[in-house]
Amino acid sequence: MDSLFYFLFLGCLSVLIFIIYRTSRHRRLRLPPGNLGLPFLGETLQLISAYKTENPEPFIDERVNRYGTLFTTHVFGEPTVFSADPETNRFILQNEGKLFESSYPSSISNLLGKHSLLLMKGSLHKRMHSLTMSFANSSIIRDQLLVDIDRLVRLNLDSWSDRILLMEEAKKITFELAIKQLMSFDPGEWTESLRKEYVLVIEGFFTVPFFSPTYRRAIQARTKVAEALSLIVKERRRESEAGETKNDMLGALFAAGDGGFSDEEIVDFLVALLVAGYDTTSTIMTLAVKFLTETPQALTRLREEHEEIRAKKREGEALEWSDYKSMPFTQCVVNETLRVANIISGVFRRVMTDINIKGYTIPKGWKVFASFRAVHLDHNYFKDARTFNPWRWQNNSGATSPGNVFTPFGGGPRLCPGYELARVEISVFLHHLVTQFSSWTPAEKDKVVFFPTTRTQKRYPINVQRRNHVKC
Secondary structure, eight states: OHHHHHHHHHHHHHHHHHHHHHHHHHHHSOOOSBOOOBTTTBTHHHHHHHTTSSSSSHHHHHHHHHHOSEEEEEETTEEEEEEOOHHHHHHHHHTBTTTEEEOOOHHHHHHHOTTSTTTOOHHHHHHHHHHHHHHSSHHHIIIIIHHHHHHHHHHHHHTOOSEEEHHHHHHHHHHHHHHHHHHOOOSSHHHHHHHHHHHHHHHHTTSOOTTOHHHHHHHHHHHHHHHHHHHHHHHHHHHHHTTOOOSSHHHHHHHOSTTOOOHHHHHHHHHHHHHIIIIIHHHHHHHHHHHHHHOHHHHHHHHHHHHHHHHTSOTTOOOOHHHHTTOHHHHHHHHHHHHHTOSSOEEEEEESSOEEETTEEEOTTOEEEEEHHHHHTOTTTBTTTTSOOGGGGGGGTTBSOHHHHOOTTOOGGGOOTTHHHHHHHHHHHHHHHHHHEEEEEESSOOOOOSSOOSHHHHHOEEEEEEOSSOOO
């Protein structure tokens, strides 16, 4: 018994010495100003509660005003330096794998899977990222994917009644598109059943995991999704080995050289891609409609652009790549929606070695958060930054240096591989919306809540009026 107490005493003493050493070392370093908050919890609760408001960046706004664009906090159990500075953000993105490595809270990792593209590192990430980029580049979209995007968007809009829940309808569209592009499945009972489980998975990203029934449901749903995808992967692998091939992402994974990928790696990869393609793009679609509704001049200009495209086509004729490339104002609308309501608020990275930035030192092992949205909503870089104004993107008149400050899809080695695909899907959706429906109005007063917490806030119900004679 005495020896047990002795070892316990040594263990506690070792932990205490380590904490004292680390604290004294951090005091010697010139850390960015800030507040670490409560023990263990830090400022996590303040971060989450802040995003239940209508203000896009309340947590960061308050601290930038107090400490500047680089500040220290403590969230999700770890000391973290937040950056609202575009130069620092660019430095973080460009030094991926050298000074910083991808690192997200375990609550997110558990939902995505350890082999998701978001969490991969080193050569495996480089290989998988390159493969994904090659399957979603402009030529592939033009020659293979656009026809399905146009068909599935029209199929969904044709089913709309007089009153729809826009967010849910947009999610159906993007999920069906993702399933088609990844695994060649057309909409059906299986895809809809899988989508309902995904709804639960997505909700898990917006909760505190500790003692949360929502998070537990998300983990259970994630298990069901993985099991369903595992069956598909096994079946497709057998078909591939028998010489049957399909021209989709799953087929590309089986055809990859260097020994290919395991079933577990492929399932995690598909889970993460479905999350990326399903939730973010549908949210941008919904908010684009909301912002256009609140900006009638922009909606009128957008409608004129798409009426010109439709007038040159036969009834029932699908959109072609040349049509997509003749939507300049649509691209302004997409850019502005991405800027004002950037769904990817920023990225977490772990510091691999002590780093000096802007006169401060960030210790090895700490996390940094490069906030894209904080820069996008900064009046120093965008005039009237919190106002929806798509005209600012004509000749880039509204941004001082758009190449450096506009990063809705990240940057560096982890640039979102589906950025062009997302733009095409949103553009095609807007085309069919404004050419098939003469008007739409919000059915209920809706708030833009940037950290969604309830199903009602995410639905955005609208009343739609279909045109009597539509050439689509």
